[in-house]
Amino acid sequence: MQVLHTKNELISLIDSFKKEGKSIGFVPTMGALHEGHLSLVKESKKNSDVTVVSIFVNPTQFNDAEDLKRYPRTLDKDVELLEKTGCDVVFAPAVEEIYPEPDTRKFDFGYLESVMEGAKRPGHFNGVGQVVSRLFDIVRPEKAFFGMKDFQQVAIIKQMVKQLNSPVQIIPCPIVREESGLALSSRNTLLDDEHRKNAPHIHATLKKARGMASSLSVNELKKWIGDEINRNPYLETEYVEIVDDTTLKITEDWKEPGTKVACVAVYAGKIRLIDNMVF
Numbered sequence: 001m002q003v004l005h006t007k008n009e010l011i012s013l014i015d016s017f018k019k020e021g022k023s024i025g026f027v028p029t030m031g032a033l034h035e036g037h038l039s040l041v042k043e044s045k046k047n048s049d050v051t052v053v054s055i056f057v058n059p060t061q062f063n064d065a066e067d068l069k070r071y072p073r074t075l076d077k078d079v080e081l082l083e084k085t086g087c088d089v090v091f092a093p094a095v096e097e098i099y100p101e102p103d104t105r106k107f108d109f110g111y112l113e114s115v116m117e118g119a120k121r122p123g124h125f126n127g128v129g130q131v132v133s134r135l136f137d138i139v140r141p142e143k144a145f146f147g148m149k150d151f152q153q154v155a156i157i158k159q160m161v162k163q164l165n166s167p168v169q170i171i172p173c174p175i176v177r178e179e180s181g182l183a184l185s186s187r188n189t190l191l192d193d194e195h196r197k198n199a200p201h202i203h204a205t206l207k208k209a210r211g212m213a214s215s216l217s218v219n220e221l222k223k224w225i226g227d228e229i230n231r232n233p234y235l236e237t238e239y240v241e242i243v244d245d246t247t248l249k250i251t252e253d254w255k256e257p258g259t260k261v262a263c264v265a266v267y268a269g270k271i272r273l274i275d276n277m278v279f
């Protein structure tokens with residue numbers, strides 16, 4: 001496995017793979033890797049000749065300076081895990097390598113960025129668009145793999161690829177959970193013992209709610225989910241939405257066509273967790 005830190009090194013390595021006719025699978029990450037990330041690497045390996053993983057904590061997608069500062073950084077451990085998983089290339093650039101100058105591009109993701117994470121974290125998806133488009137330009141993958149825990153991010157990136165006329169195929173991959181039901185997230189490592197013990201209540205609530213969807217209206221169920229999560233003194237719900245899985249349109253009535261996804265953002269102390277479940 002090669003670990004590269006500069007764009008130019010990676011560009012020439014990718015050039016050589018392309019000359020040999022090899023297909024490139026790409027897994028962009030911000031590091032602090034867990035089994036969720038490794039499942040993306042495994043999926044990429046199944047579907048590509050060469051798997052590239054980037055590790056880059058992208059400053060432009062953080063709308064909270066404290067969140068950026070405390071984001072876990074564990075490069076040596078990440079590299080070890082990737083080596084064991086059979087990754088071929090790790091790209092771990094410095095900020096100046098990706099942004100030699102500030103990126104002033106403004107994406108317009110329209111309605112998709114007006115709800116949930118887009119509404120609560122202004123500028124977040126613009127930053128995601130900036131970094132993912134730059135990484136795609138460098139890595140030039142045929143396929144890129146993203147976890148469905150960041151359900152709205154997947155919708156935004158699909159839209160970005162369309163807008164930029166990019167040939168990259170976006171492959172969404174299932175959420176990986178602990179046995180307790182807690183969705184794996186790099187942010188879980190920031191939880192103290194009490195919050196960690198209580199965080200599985202988020203998934204447990206969504207699971208219970210799924211079984212109640214036939215007996216309550218959409219709005220009643222949303223309220224029930226928020227109240228049920230907040231009943232736990234270690235958790236505070238920021239939003240609960242039930243949306244269409246492709247348009248992200250907020251569901252008003254169960255009779256509306258399409259698959260519905262329940263999405264939540266919850267504070268466990270200072271740490272903000274998101275989760276979702278197809279209903």
Ligand code: PAF
Nearest residue numbers: 028029030058128131150
């Ligand atoms: O999902 C993430 O970890 C990040 O948003 C991504 C896609 C790596 C861009 O920084």
